[in-house]
Amino acid sequence: MKKWSHEYAKCQNCGSERFPHKGRGYCKRCYPLVKRMEKIDSWDLSNPQSLKGYPVMALTYRNENYKRKLFIELKYGCKAQIKERLDFLRHREAKLTGQVQIDGLTLEMSLARIASKCRKIKDYRRLFFGCAGSIDAHFDAEQKRYLFSLLNRIEENIPWSGINWQKIFLSKRYIDNMPSLLKQECTMEDENPEDYKEKSYKKKRTKE
Numbered sequence: 001m002k003k004w005s006h007e008y009a010k011c012q013n014c015g016s017e018r019f020p021h022k023g024r025g026y027c028k029r030c031y032p033l034v035k036r037m038e039k040i041d042s043w044d045l046s047n048p049q050s051l052k053g054y055p056v057m058a059l060t061y062r063n064e065n066y067k068r069k070l071f072i073e074l075k076y077g078c079k080a081q082i083k084e085r086l087d088f089l090r091h092r093e094a095k096l097t098g099q100v101q102i103d104g105l106t107l108e109m110s111l112a113r114i115a116s117k118c119r120k121i122k123d124y125r126r127l128f129f130g131c132a133g134s135i136d137a138h139f140d141a142e143q144k145r146y147l148f149s150l151l152n153r154i155e156e157n158i159p160w161s162g163i164n165w166q167k168i169f170l171s172k173r174y175i176d177n178m179p180s181l182l183k184q185e186c187t188m189e190d191e192n193p194e195d196y197k198e199k200s201y202k203k204k205r206t207k208e
């Protein structure tokens, strides 16, 4: 049988052999994420050359304290989102290969995610909300696994939408999960709050 790569039997993140090897033991889905994570890790506010992919707008504040806090928040938030994506891919493979059992809630969430991508559906959250119990009542374990594998074909063909900058700003979840020293620096009171206006960082980023 053909080996997945010279040195590795499967992807070092998602554990799958379904996708070709891309680099350093990672498949073509996981490797770009690992590389992006390394790039973000090397972001250094005092070295503009290192800030590839960092939002340009976040560098325009005159208040150095605020700029620094924002930097910590954005860097940490980006890394957290990439880790979430890598975890998501790994957990998905575990479900596909039967290491994790598929329940009604997993299928409800999968249906909701797919519905959220259908632009013309106005309130996708309500479409399948609460149907987990009914799915459990109608399908046995094998049927649920098969259903999941079908839905997965749709889901894994929807490209990842990338870093959600808005989410980093609007949710303080990332700050809450920071190591305490970073958190302290990030939440320290500032004397000039006028620079704290919320801006959109969606498109204006330095070239990657």
Ligand SMILES: [Zn+2]
Binding pocket: 011, 012, 013, 014, 015, 016, 026, 027, 028, 029, 030, 031, 089
């Ligand atoms: Zn992988």
